[in-house]
Amino acid sequence: MTEHDVRPLTESEFRASNDLFRKALNAPTVTDEGWRLLAERYEPGRVWGDHIGGQLAGTTMSFASSLALPGGAELPAAAVTAVGVRADLTRRGVLTELMRAQLDEVRRRGEAAVMLHASETAIYGRFGYGVATRSRTVALETARAAPRDRAPGGGRVRLVGVDEAAEILPGLYRGLGVVRAGMIARPPSWWLTHLRRRDSNGDHAVIAVHSDPNGIDDGFAVWVPSGNDYRFGDGRTTLRLLDLHAAGPAATAALWWFLLGVDLADEVVAIERPIDEPLEWWLTDSRQSRVRDVYDGLWVRPVDVPAMLRERDYGTAEPVVLEVRDGLLPDNAGCYLVGPDGAEPTERDPQLSVDVAELASLLFGEARPSTLAEANLIEAHDPKALDPADRLFATLERAWCGTHF
Ligand SMILES: CC(C)(COP(=O)(O)OP(=O)(O)OC[C@H]1O[C@@H](n2cnc3c(N)ncnc32)[C@H](O)[C@@H]1OP(=O)(O)O)[C@@H](O)C(=O)NCCC(=O)NCCS
Known part of the structure; x- marks a missing residue:
């Protein structure tokens, strides 16, 4: 042993x-x-x-x-x-x-929770981590991707150096507020390595800040150009977008249009973008937003299940009794009455039972209870409870993390 x-x-x-x-x-x-x-x-x-x-x-x-x-x-x-x-x-x-x-x-x-990005999907489920958010990688050809007449945009984009970015971006990110479920706080040590990282040539990433028509900063983007010497290979240059956060569609779109307009860049490839980012609706040719990949983003392991269930918002439906199973942290295990006004422990018999890993997916609206039941990941003792559970856990907007660590 x-x-x-x-x-x-x-x-x-x-x-x-x-x-x-x-x-x-x-x-x-x-x-x-x-x-x-x-x-x-x-x-x-x-x-x-x-x-x-x-x-x-x-x-x-x-x-x-x-x-x-x-x-x-x-x-x-x-x-x-x-x-x-x-x-x-x-x-x-x-x-x-x-x-x-x-x-x-x-x-x-x-x-209340631990969270991570997984190198492989097989590793963390056994420890109670479940997929809370998904992201996508999109690729756009700069010569073909153009904004529709009515696409959002406007304001002004300026490039900033690393020191200025270190001054501006942390406050800007915080000031945007909780744009989506799944977003996390970025501590100063995270910003330090993020902004001061260097590419293989020893250059820092390129950083742009967007300000609205009143001159108020309301978004930023960080990318790394991967250039090709035009005398060799295909000579194509790709801008690899690592990070883009903004207060709303106008600032987000304006940062996209800036990237697509950078001289001598052939392609923009963006990782970890929200699945429902409306790029397709902003382009004259929606196919120019080419989704290369959709993958699990943030994995969450609820540590304080009562708090996570209590603090989340719910939709409108009949309350259901949900049993949570947790072999590693037995204090979490038990039944919770979940309704439009919140969730609290109950002694009532469960209508649905779920392991703590899949609870993470329910909490962030990443999977519907009925979908998990179809995968045998929810045990439906009372199948009639699935419909109200779907309504209670439904979210209007996809959860998204947008911060790699
Ligand atoms: C992933 C990693 C940390 C696992 O460490 P480990 O000490 O081998 O894991 P354990 O021995 O505790 O494994 C526990 C269980 O998980 C399984 N498991 C662990 N890693 C796995 C993997 N990559 N794929 C499938 N199963 C895996 C084991 O088979 C074992 O299953 P069992 O209990 O049924 O026998 C290790 O392989 C590693 O360092 N990989 C490369 C770096 C990496 O991917 N890090 C994670 C970054 S997010």
Whole structure:
């Protein structure tokens, strides 16, 4: 049997933790300059290591954030990142030990949820994480994608340097408010690495800020150009859009039109965009918004189920009794009466039963209860409860995270 020694790492062990994580991702370890930025993300007490035979075998960490629920309530949540196990020590339960320790830590801190972006979909469901949001990758040819006459836009777009962006963007993002469920708070350490990252040429990302006709900043975009020397290859240049947030359709669209108008760029490829972003409706030729991929975005693991159920908004329908099953955090397990006015624990018999991972998908409106029942992921003791449950958990707008970590 493998002997595990799981404990929070000390500051002197943080870089080894990052090196192990990057090697587990088959990525190069960071330079000294890169580490100076990344180290800001490592907070004592939030970085975990599992040791086998005295050697670091695997690691995980989190940073403090918050998570928006349907209706706009924001709950404290831990953003889990830098998860990795040494390639020669996988499948011995290292991740399992780390996940248990981290869940206990987060519960002690009083955070309502843990959340992450998964490298593979098979990993985290067993620990109670479920898909809360989805995103899409869209690609547009700059020569063909043009705004319709009535498309939104306007205002002014200006490029800013990294230092100015570091001054403006954090407040701008916060000031936009909760635009959608699934959005998270970005701590200063996140901004530091996001804005000061360099591409393979050593250049910083390009950053643009949009201001409305009154001169008020109301949106921003961050992208990395991938240029091709026209004398070699196909000579095409792609703008890789990493981040675009704005107060509304006018600012969002204006940033898109700016990107599509950049000289010598052939294509804009945008990752992690909302599935229902109305690009198709803004273009003269809707097919020019080519969806390359749709994938799971934020995975959420409810840690304080009563709080998450209570703080979410619901639609109008007859209340239903929902049983939540949670093998890892048994305090969450039990029945909840969910109705238009909220949700509270109840002693009544369940009409529907769901595991905590799929509860995450219900909470964010990512899946309808009846869809999960069709997949045998909800047990419908009383099938008549599915229709009201669909109405209660329905959301008008797709959840979207829009922040990679
Ligand atoms: C994913 C990773 C962290 C798993 O670590 P691990 O220590 O091997 O996981 P465990 O041994 O605790 O596995 C627990 C269970 O999950 C399964 N599992 C773990 N990783 C899996 C994967 N990538 N695909 C399918 N199943 C996986 C195991 O088979 C095991 O199942 P079992 O309980 O039925 O036997 C590790 O493989 C890794 O570092 N991968 C590369 C880096 C990476 O992807 N990190 C995650 C970034 S989000």
